Amino acid sequence: MEQIKDTGRASVRIGYDGRVHKTFRGQRARERFDHESLVLRYLEQRGCAFVPRLLSADPERLCLVTSNCGRRVEHLAPERQEELFAELESFGVRHEDRALRNITYRVDDGRFCIIDFEFATILDDGTGRPVTLTP
Numbered sequence: 001m002e003q004i005k006d007t008g009r010a011s012v013r014i015g016y017d018g019r020v021h022k023t024f025r026g027q028r029a030r031e032r033f034d035h036e037s038l039v040l041r042y043l044e045q046r047g048c049a050f051v052p053r054l055l056s057a058d059p060e061r062l063c064l065v066t067s068n069c070g071r072r073v074e075h076l077a078p079e080r081q082e083e084l085f086a087e088l089e090s091f092g093v094r095h096e097d098r099a100l101r102n103i104t105y106r107v108d109d110g111r112f113c114i115i116d117f118e119f120a121t122i123l124d125d126g127t128g129r130p131v132t133l134t135p
Contacts, residue, residue: 073100
């Protein structure tokens with residue numbers, strides 16, 4: 001497996017099959033694992049096609065396996081970045097870390113994608129309240 005990220009908060013590896021394996025660790029690891037799982041399921045239910053698909057979640061190991069959304073983008077106009085995050089909001093989720101490092105490019109269909117949803121906010125969970133890990 002290719003190591004993509006290895007920090008105190010998470011390890012991200014890409015398997016030989018192209019799947020992304022994210023293991024949560026550190027402060028609030030369980031909550032971040034649960035929340036990212038929830039957000040990815042929410043976006044899938046709404047038909048959002050430019051985020052990773054949750055393929056499996058292992059709550060004992062705090063590991064998510066998702067589809068691969070391509071390679072990280074190194075340069076993208078700030079206006080285009082804002083368009084992407086605004087498009088995500090049209091699916092009911094606000095990304096709370098709107099950094100370039102959370103945008104990828106999927107060559108298969110020429111689509112910019114958004115990744116890393118552990119601190120994202122579901123704007124309305126059906127009760128009229130947002131669901132978030134941020135204060």
